[in-house]
Every structure is written in C-alpha cells, then in structure tokens.
Amino acid sequence: MKSLSELDIIRKRALNELNLHDKPDRIRIVVGMATCGIAAGAEPVMKAFVDELERRNIDNVHVTKTGCIGVCRLEPIADVINAKGEKITYVNLDEKKARRIVVEHLINGRPVSEYTAGKAES
Amino acid sequence: MMYKSHVLICGGPECTKSGIAEINKQFERLLREKSLENEVKILKTDCFGLCEKGPIVVVYPEGTIYSEVTPDDIKQIVEEHLVNGRIVKELTLGGKEAKEALKGLEEVPFFKHQLRIALRNCGVINPESIDEYIAKDGYRALGKALTEMTPSEVIETMKKSGLRGRGGAGFPTGLKWEFASKAQSEQKYVCCNADEGDPGAFMDRSILEGDPHSLIEAMAIAGYAIGADQGYIYVRAEYPIAVSRLNIAIEQARNYGLLGKNIFGTDFNFDLELRLGAGAFVCGEETALMTSIEGKRGEPRPRPPFPANKGLWQKPTILNNVETYANVPVIILKGPEWFSSIGTEKSKGTKVFAVGGKINNTGLVEIPMGTTLHEVIYDIGGGIPNGKKFKAAQTGGPSGGCIPAKHINTPIDYDNLLSLGSMMGSGGLIVMDEDTCMVDIAKFFLEFTVDESCGKCPPCRIGTKRMYEILERITEGKGEDGDIEKLETLAKNISVSSLCGLGQTAPNPVLSTLRYFRDEYEAHIRDRRCPAGVCKALLRYVIEEDKCKGCGLCARNCPVNAITGELKKPYKIDSDICIKCGACMEVCKFGAVSKKA
Ligand SMILES: Cc1cc2nc3c(=O)[nH]c(=O)nc-3n(C[C@H](O)[C@H](O)[C@H](O)COP(=O)(O)O)c2cc1C
Ligand code: SF4
Ligand code: SF4
Ligand code: SF4
Ligand code: FES
Numbered sequence: 001m002k003s004l005s006e007l008d009i010i011r012k013r014a015l016n017e018l019n020l021h022d023k024p025d026r027i028r029i030v031v032g033m034a035t036c037g038i039a040a041g042a043e044p045v046m047k048a049f050v051d052e053l054e055r056r057n058i059d060n061v062h063v064t065k066t067g068c069i070g071v072c073r074l075e076p077i078a079d080v081i082n083a084k085g086e087k088i089t090y091v092n093l094d095e096k097k098a099r100r101i102v103v104e105h106l107i108n109g110r111p112v113s114e115y116t117a118g119k120a121e122s
Numbered sequence: 123m124m125y126k127s128h129v130l131i132c133g134g135p136e137c138t139k140s141g142i143a144e145i146n147k148q149f150e151r152l153l154r155e156k157s158l159e160n161e162v163k164i165l166k167t168d169c170f171g172l173c174e175k176g177p178i179v180v181v182y183p184e185g186t187i188y189s190e191v192t193p194d195d196i197k198q199i200v201e202e203h204l205v206n207g208r209i210v211k212e213l214t215l216g217g218k219e220a221k222e223a224l225k226g227l228e229e230v231p232f233f234k235h236q237l238r239i240a241l242r243n244c245g246v247i248n249p250e251s252i253d254e255y256i257a258k259d260g261y262r263a264l265g266k267a268l269t270e271m272t273p274s275e276v277i278e279t280m281k282k283s284g285l286r287g288r289g290g291a292g293f294p295t296g297l298k299w300e301f302a303s304k305a306q307s308e309q310k311y312v313c314c315n316a317d318e319g320d321p322g323a324f325m326d327r328s329i330l331e332g333d334p335h336s337l338i339e340a341m342a343i344a345g346y347a348i349g350a351d352q353g354y355i356y357v358r359a360e361y362p363i364a365v366s367r368l369n370i371a372i373e374q375a376r377n378y379g380l381l382g383k384n385i386f387g388t389d390f391n392f393d394l395e396l397r398l399g400a401g402a403f404v405c406g407e408e409t410a411l412m413t414s415i416e417g418k419r420g421e422p423r424p425r426p427p428f429p430a431n432k433g434l435w436q437k438p439t440i441l442n443n444v445e446t447y448a449n450v451p452v453i454i455l456k457g458p459e460w461f462s463s464i465g466t467e468k469s470k471g472t473k474v475f476a477v478g479g480k481i482n483n484t485g486l487v488e489i490p491m492g493t494t495l496h497e498v499i500y501d502i503g504g505g506i507p508n509g510k511k512f513k514a515a516q517t518g519g520p521s522g523g524c525i526p527a528k529h530i531n532t533p534i535d536y537d538n539l540l541s542l543g544s545m546m547g548s549g550g551l552i553v554m555d556e557d558t559c560m561v562d563i564a565k566f567f568l569e570f571t572v573d574e575s576c577g578k579c580p581p582c583r584i585g586t587k588r589m590y591e592i593l594e595r596i597t598e599g600k601g602e603d604g605d606i607e608k609l610e611t612l613a614k615n616i617s618v619s620s621l622c623g624l625g626q627t628a629p630n631p632v633l634s635t636l637r638y639f640r641d642e643y644e645a646h647i648r649d650r651r652c653p654a655g656v657c658k659a660l661l662r663y664v665i666e667e668d669k670c671k672g673c674g675l676c677a678r679n680c681p682v683n684a685i686t687g688e689l690k691k692p693y694k695i696d697s698d699i700c701i702k703c704g705a706c707m708e709v710c711k712f713g714a715v716s717k718k719a
Contacts, residue, residue, distance in 0.1 A: 001387075002379070002387040003269070003386060004262070004266070004269060004386065007256065007261055007265050007386075011256050011262075013253070014253035015257040017253065018257050034244075034245075034327075034328060034331040034332055034363065035361070038363065064251075066244075066245050066248055067246075067247075067249050067328060067333060068245055068332050069244060069245025069246075070236075070244070070328070070485045070486035070488075071486075073485060
C-alpha cells in the first residue's frame with residue numbers, strides 16, 4: 001500500500017462487489033460463522049445453502065460468512081441480501097430450513113416468514 | 123339509500139385511547155373531498171377483540187381488516203380501496219404481520235437500543251476478506267494517521283476522545299500511549315490482550331472472529347504513535363477460530379503492504395505476531411502476560427517499573443484490550459469530539475457486555491456508557507423469564523460485585539459501578555432473579571479465583587482458600603457467629619497485601635454481597651435457612667397433606683426410599699433419609715411436594 005488513493009481504489013472496487021450495483025439480479029447469503037454460530041450448527045447450514053444452489057443450477061447467489069451479531073441464542077443465522085441492499089434475516093436455521101429458503105425465497109421469490117428474525121423476536 | 127361500502131371504525135376503549143377520533147375525522151374529510159359521502163357510510167362499532175392490533179378499521183363488503191391504522195394511512199385506504207376497489211394489502215392485519223415478520227434484525231428491540239462502534243463490523247462483513255473490511259472504511263484511519271498526522275497528534279486525539287481501557291481497570295488509553303511514546307528506547311512494543319479469561323465473557327472473541335482487521339489496524343496506529351515496529355497479539359489457545367482468522371488477516375494485510383515496511387509510502391514499518399496463551403486466568407494480568415510472551419512462566423511481577431518504561435524484554439511496551447483497540451480506527455476517522463459526545467462525563471463511548479443468566483434475550487450488546495441497568499435488562503434484554511423478580515446483576519466477573527435491584531436505575535459507567543462496589547471489568551453481565559442465593563454466588567466466584575491463583579503470594583493463595591472454606595461452611599448450614607467478621611478481615615488483608623489484581627480484587631464478590639445482602643448471610647448462619655432455597659443442605663422437602671392424593675408416584679421414584687405412605691392417603695418424607703435430589707417434586711402431578719427453606 002503506497003498511498004490513500006491506492007486504498008481508495010480498492011475500497012471502491014470492494015464496495016461495488018458488496019453492493020452489487022451493476023448486477024441487479026445478484027443475491028448474497030451471509031451465514032454467521034463465529035464460535036456461537038458454528039457451535040449451533042452453521043457449517044451444515046452453509047453447506048446446505050451451497051449444495052441446494054448448486055443442485056438447482058442457481059449461479060446468481062453468492063454464499064459468504066460473517067462474525068457474531070450478538071444474538072447467539074438465535075444462531076445459526078443467515079442474511080439474504082439483494083442488490084438493492086434489502087435484507088431478510090433468518091434465524092434458528094438447520095439444513096432443512098436452508099434448503100426450503102433456497103426453493104421458496106430464492107427461486108419463487110417468497111421469503112419464508114416463519115423463519116425470520118422479526119417473527120422470532122415479536 | 124344504498125351504500126356501496128361501509129367503513130366500520132372501532133369505538134372500543136382501547137382503540138379510542140389510541141386515537142380513533144382523528145381517524146374518524148380524516149375519513150369524513152377525505153370522503154367529502156372525493157364526494158363519496160353518499161356512497162360510503164361510516165359506522166362506529168364496539169370492540170373487535172383485536173385491541174392489541176388497534177386502532178382497527180374494517181371495510182365492507184370485502185370485510186377487510188385494517189390494523190394499527192394511523193391518520194396518515196386513511197388517504198391510501200380512501201383513494202385505493204374506496205375509490206379504486208383495491209385492498210391496501212400492506213395495511214391489513216395479515217399484511218402488517220407479514221411485514222413485521224420480515225423486519226430486519228436491527229429493528230427488533232434487542233438491537234434498537236444498541237450503538238455499535240466496537241462491534242460495527244461483527245456480523246456484517248466477511249472477516250476473512252480484507253476487501254470487505256476496506257469497503258467499510260477499513261485501514262483509512264491508518265492511512266490518515268500515517269500521512270496526515272504526527273505521532274503526537276495521534277496521541278492527542280486519543281487523549282481528547284476520553285477512551286479508557288476496556289480490559290478491566292479503565293485506564294485512559296491516550297495517557298498510556300503518551301507514557302510509552304516518551305520513554306527513550308530504540309525498540310518498543312505494542313501488545314494486545316486477547317486472553318479473555320472471565321467466565322462467561324466472549325466480547326473479545328466476537329471481535330477477533332468477526333472483525334480481526336480492526337485490531338490489526340489499531341495496533342499499527344498505536345505502533346506509529348509510540349514508535350514501535352513490532353506487535354504481539356496474546357490470544358488464548360481455546361479460541362481456534364479467532365486464531366485462524368487472525369492469521370488469515372495478518373497474511374492479507376502483509377500482502378497489501380498494510381503490515382511490513384514503508385506502509386502507505388512512509389518510513390513507518392510494523393509487523394505483528396500471534397502468541398498463544400494456555401488459558402491461565404492470571405496470564406491476562408499485564409506483567410504476567412508479558413513474561414508469558416517472553417516464553418517464561420506467566421507470573422505477575424511487582425510494578426513499578428511499569429510496562430510503559432520496562433515491559434516486554436525490558437523495552438517500553440503498551441498493552442491494550444481487544445475492545446479498546448477496536449474503537450481506535452473509528453476515533454481517528456470520526457474525530458475525538460464525536461467519540462467524547464457519547465457516554466457520560468468520565469466514561470466516553472460505548473461498552474460491550476456479554477449478557478447472560480436469568481434474562482430472556484441473552485447475547486452480546488454494545489451500549490452507550492450511561493445506559494441504565496434497567497434499560498439493558500428490560501428494553502434490550504426483554505426482562506426476566508417466567509415472571510420472576512430481578513434480584514441483582516453481577517458485573518466485572520470474579521473481580522467485580524453485584525448491583526442490587528434498588529440501584530437498577532444507575533447509569534452504567536466506570537465510576538458509578540465502582541462506587542456501588544462492583545466494577546466495569548471486561549464486560550460480563552450476569553442477571554440474577556429471586557431464586558439466586560447470594561452466598562452461593564459469592565462462593566462460585568471465589569472458587570474460580572482459588573483455582574486460578576498462581577500461588578506466588580500467600581495472602582492470595584491461602585487467604586482466598588480460607589474465605590472459600592468459610593463460605594462453604596455457611597452454605598452447608600455449619601456457619602458460626604463471627605464468620606462474617608472473619609470474612610471481612612480476611613478480605614481486607616488479601617486486598618492490600620496481594621501482588622497482582624487477581625488477589626487484590628478476589629474478595630470483591632464476597633464484600634459486595636455482604637454489603638447488599640448481609641441478611642442472607644445471617645439467615646444461613648443464624649437460622650440455618652437459605653432464603654432463596656438454593657443451598658441444598660438447608661432445604662427440606664415436604665409433602666403438603668391437603669394437596670397429596672396418595673398416588674405413591676413419589677415414593678416409587680425416591681432413590682433412597684425416604685417416602686412412605688399408604689395409597690390414597692397423604693405420603694410423608696423422612697428428612698433424615700432424604701438426600702434432597704428433588705425427584706419427588708419433579709414427578710408429583712399434583713404439586714404436593716415443595717421445598718422449604
Ligand atoms: C488477574 C487478571 C486478569 C486479567 N485478564 C484480562 C483479560 O483477560 N483481558 C484483558 O484485556 N485484560 C485483563 N486484565 C487487565 C490487564 O492487566 C490490563 O489492565 C489490560 O489488558 C489493559 O488494557 P486496557 O487498558 O485496554 O484495558 C486482567 C487483569 C488481572 C489482574
Ligand atoms: S495475587 Fe494471587 S495471582 Fe496475583 S501474583 Fe499473587 S498469588 Fe499470584
Ligand atoms: S406423587 Fe404427589 S400426590 Fe402422589 S403420593 Fe407423592 S406427593 Fe402425594
Ligand atoms: S428429594 Fe429425593 S431423596 Fe428426598 S424424598 Fe424426594 S425423591 Fe427422596
Ligand atoms: S378496542 Fe378496538 S379492537 Fe378492541
């Protein structure tokens with residue numbers, strides 16, 4: 001790193017990648033993978049997302065990990081974020097729920113409201 | 123006259139309270155505006171039984187129920203539903219509930235009252251991607267410090283921000299950096315305390331796992347400020363995910379030239395290494411931590427000399443906690459005035475707490491200093507489960523103390539907690555309800571320190587053990603007159619004559635429970651009674667004759683045959699035989715068995 005402007009170039013590139021501005025059909029699934037998430041079973045959940053997406057040949061969805069958001073009692077947690085930055089948070093996930101989210105939310109476009117954080121915390 | 127539609131406005135008591143009059147007025151006005159007075163009839167009705175979701179408006183002939191209607195919603199209902207015949211889905215009862223379900227996690231009460239500075243990226247970015255960290259303004263503070271600020275300007279900024287150490291003692295961070303920067307030496311070091319030894323605490327782990335780059339960036343800034351080119355992160359080996367993410371992050375930072383030589387084209391060099399701790403609590407103490415990094419047995423040594431002058435390998439060294447560092451980049455970027463505008467007079471910024479115990483929403487919360495315990499427990503934590511009463515909260519872990527219900531409205535900051543006989547500590551917060559025995563709690567924490575004492579000095583090694591034995595006797599119903607006074611004398615002596623913080627603060631849990639719950643100690647000693655019904659030796663299981671149906675189930679489940687009786691007649695427990703396992707109470711279907719304190 002030689003200068004702030006070099007950092008800025010990386011920042012803009014990374015921001016674009018995160019915000020998916022030029023790829024309006026792209027979706028990100030972000031799975032909580034800190035100790036709490038992993039202990040609650042986040043690894044098989046992440047695998048189930050990847051596997052179900054592959055099986056159905058869906059290639060506009062990118063699965064990544066993140067740290068602990070603080071509500072460890074609701075882990076495993078995953079956010080589904082579209083290109084507009086709209087986010088739906090699913091909680092208490094397991095493999096089966098992950099697969100259902102792929103089918104209902106990502107393919108049919110209907111979020112599975114039973115699994116959402118808003119539902120769990122209301 | 124035939125009306126096309128009917129608008130039923132709830133005139134029940136709850137909806138009236140929540141502003142039905144204004145809604146009524148709006149309907150009348152808008153219907154007149156649209157000349158619909160002769161097509162739509164407004165009716166006031168009785169309670170629909172949906173008061174929780176009120177104010178309620180129902181439109182016929184469709185029978186659409188609009189819930190939680192506000193005056194602003196009326197325009198939409200009139201224009202879309204009554205004029206165009208299209209139901210406004212998002213305002214209907216079902217629609218609003220579906221929308222509620224889709225609310226983001228940030229909007230639920232648990233998050234609404236929080237302010238995330240140290241945890242800003244946790245659960246947001248991918249911790250294994252330096253690009254995502256950079257996308258969130260990562261490493262800009264380092265760039266700014268190196269290219270636009272002198273080291274003393276960095277220190278001045280830290281001092282002005284008012285940031286104090288988050289690892290326990292709350293020492294002003296800027297001041298610590300200033301001492302080390304003034305020390306004359308060719309070689310200096312920057313260390314991070316990621317030992318996190320308090321039972322139940324996981325604030326630091328969450329930052330290490332969720333945002334490792336913020337730590338690297340902050341340590342480089344600290345290195346620049348004091349004139350150090352080497353840093354060490356002392357992290358406990360029980361945190362394998364944290365260790366692996368830190369290693370990944372360090373490698374990425376090196377590849378980008380954010381660690382290494384001539385960072386940001388300046389002549390500043392800085393690199394980092396990890397050191398794994400074996401998990402002894404005392405290794406979190408600063409001098410012990412440094413001896414452990416040097417590869418020796420982690421034992422505290424006397425201070426002075428202070429690490430700022432003679433630390434790691436006798437060189438000037440600063441040691442800060444993970445959470446302390448996580449605040450640094452934001453302070454550099456947003457300025458010290460912004461940071462010091464948050465919090466109380468002498469405690470600036472936020473604090474992360476690991477909230478656990480008898481509370482509905484356990485988890486990690488970051489709150490502005492000055493938030494009250496009441497807000498943390500009820501607004502964020504969702505209150506105590508099973509309708510139980512709040513009794514006390516323990517902060518500061520084994521070095522801290524408890525805060526009783528009568529002080530629940532005290533704003534949380536360093537000084538208030540100290541004056542209540544507790545301390546901020548690293549951020550453990552354990553909520554206790556009415557079923558908690560305070561003598562038992564004190565015993566629990568003291569047992570921890572007895573186990574963790576390194577044994578170097580007798581007051582800590584032997585004194586805490588003596589205190590523990592007394593507490594053990596008290597909870598077993600063998601307490602004696604004078605025990606309380608003995609505890610107090612021991613506590614005083616241990617505090618003043620121990621070498622390190624572990625021994626000095628070890629008596630705190632006992633002193634603070636004695637301060638607020640002396641009567642519980644007395645009940646144990648004098649009346650052989652545990653008011654909370656926790657201490658087994660002081661309990662009696664009894665069968666209430668009028669509730670017992672004589673089914674005999676309890677007798678069949680008692681492992682020591684302490685229960686006798688005849689079918690259909692009240693059974694009896696022989697308390698001389700009973701081992702207080704509680705099995706009878708669990709199996710009785712009629713609630714006839716109870717614990718008597
Ligand atoms: C027995 C004992 C254990 C400690 N454990 C920790 C720890 O796990 N983490 C920590 O940051 N500080 C711990 N401390 C406090 C450190 O000695 C030191 O004050 C702190 O790391 C300084 O950083 P700060 O100024 O950023 O808080 C401990 C202190 C004592 C006496
Ligand atoms: S006070 Fe306790 S832990 Fe600290 S040095 Fe002495 S014996 Fe060891
Ligand atoms: S189980 Fe309950 S009701 Fe039955 S004999 Fe025992 S105490 Fe009485
Ligand atoms: S508490 Fe256990 S030992 Fe005592 S009477 Fe009940 S079942 Fe028997
Ligand atoms: S008062 Fe309106 S629904 Fe009960």
